[in-house]
Amino acid sequence: MKSFRKELWFKTQKRREFINITKSIEEAIAESKISEGLVLVNAMHITASVFVNDDERGLHQDFENFLEKVAPEKPHSQYLHNGYEDNADAHIKRQIFGREVVCAITKGELDFGPWEQIFYGEFDGLREKRVLVKIIGDW
Amino acid sequence: MKSFRKELWFKTQKRREFINITKSIEEAIAESKISEGLVLVNAMHITASVFVNDDERGLHQDFENFLEKVAPEKPHSQYLHNGYEDNADAHIKRQIFGREVVCAITKGELDFGPWEQIFYGEFDGLREKRVLVKIIGDW
Amino acid sequence: MKSFRKELWFKTQKRREFINITKSIEEAIAESKISEGLVLVNAMHITASVFVNDDERGLHQDFENFLEKVAPEKPHSQYLHNGYEDNADAHIKRQIFGREVVCAITKGELDFGPWEQIFYGEFDGLREKRVLVKIIGDW
Numbered sequence A, B, C: 001m002k003s004f005r006k007e008l009w010f011k012t013q014k015r016r017e018f019i020n021i022t023k024s025i026e027e028a029i030a031e032s033k034i035s036e037g038l039v040l041v042n043a044m045h046i047t048a049s050v051f052v053n054d055d056e057r058g059l060h061q062d063f064e065n066f067l068e069k070v071a072p073e074k075p076h077s078q079y080l081h082n083g084y085e086d087n088a089d090a091h092i093k094r095q096i097f098g099r100e101v102v103c104a105i106t107k108g109e110l111d112f113g114p115w116e117q118i119f120y121g122e123f124d125g126l127r128e129k130r131v132l133v134k135i136i137g138d139w
Helices: A022-032 A057-070 A088-097 B022-032 B057-070 B088-097 C022-032 C057-070 C088-097
Strands: A002-010 A017-020 A036-043 A048-053 A100-106 A117-122 A129-138 B002-010 B017-020 B036-043 B048-053 B100-106 B117-122 B129-138 C002-010 C017-020 C036-043 C048-053 C100-106 C117-122 C129-138
Touching (some): A002 A022, A002 A117, A022 A129, A036 A117, A036 B129, A048 A088, A048 A100, A048 A129, A057 A088, A057 B088, A088 A117, A088 B088, A088 C048, A088 C057, A100 B002, A100 B036, A100 B100, A100 B129, A100 C100, B002 B022, B002 B117, B022 B036, B022 B117, B022 B129, B036 B048, B036 B117, B036 C129, B048 B129, B048 C088, B057 B088, B088 B117, B088 C088, B100 C036, B100 C129, C022 C117, C022 C129, C036 C048, C057 C088, C088 C117
Antiparallel strands (some): A017 A117, A036 A100, B002 B129, B036 B100, B036 B129, B048 B117, C017 C117, C036 C129, C048 C117
């Protein structure tokens, strides 16, 4: 069994943002030379998500609207976690959208359906944060 | 390390449906001959989920009611993604219920608690869609 | 490829509770002697979650408030699943917070960001329930 590890770094320009990282994951798989296995992609921070969905701008705004409806950022005072912090909503949004995805690698490539794309979901940005890519499998 | 790959195909009769796929996953594990490892089961489409819960009809209706409460299908015009498409709600429902499960294989079998069952959760059906089963481990 | 399996048992004093299990997972990794691989940690029951977030009491109360807002326990009669059972809300809460986490093991340790902690999320406690830890990888 072989393994491979890589970090991806992000600093978003907005508090909340979705970034398509599919190409970076494909590059990591190529670097790893692993042809059959699994790739784990997880946010290393607890106010961000990694998830698979569609790369469509309207849909991303629908995601934002949905998350703000069920776990609104403001007023900050509605959350016990806030005070010194103001990001309780980001912790909840990350719980809904999830920490990680695990994807299959087959014949050296991401084994994906036609519309699957991997996203980094930032809910408390404007600072440097990381995603971990861990691949295990065989050459 | 050995690996095994299989696709399961579905065409539901309704827009939203939950299908118990536990037996199909058990069959894939038997076919793979892998006795210690992990099985990844993921929707290959972005308006469907794979998840583990109970096989109880009332509960499935409770799931449907919950998802329709927090991310209702209609009116279609409430979502920016809709227009040519009408399935933004299905993308959101899939985000809540998740894309995939990763399950342990021990002594050649699904290592499950007493009530765990694997479901395909369709949120935009009436057409052919796929689930990927990827198994890695040792004989 | 090596594999390792362990169960963790819990009996909470309240219906809903979050328990930090990070140390137990670190101990399991040490016992396994696996230095590069993946660890799957999943609830073996369908009214409980395993998730990664922050160990902060105010945030945990915010989680509780959020889950009770979107999927309230009472009145029990609002759910079709209830009658002989009263835990439909616990099944839904578990769907939102997820069944499992998959974490990377690098150089014999949990490969975590600075604030990541693993929690058992109980939504229908007061009885004995289990978490499965399955590790695969190489020495």
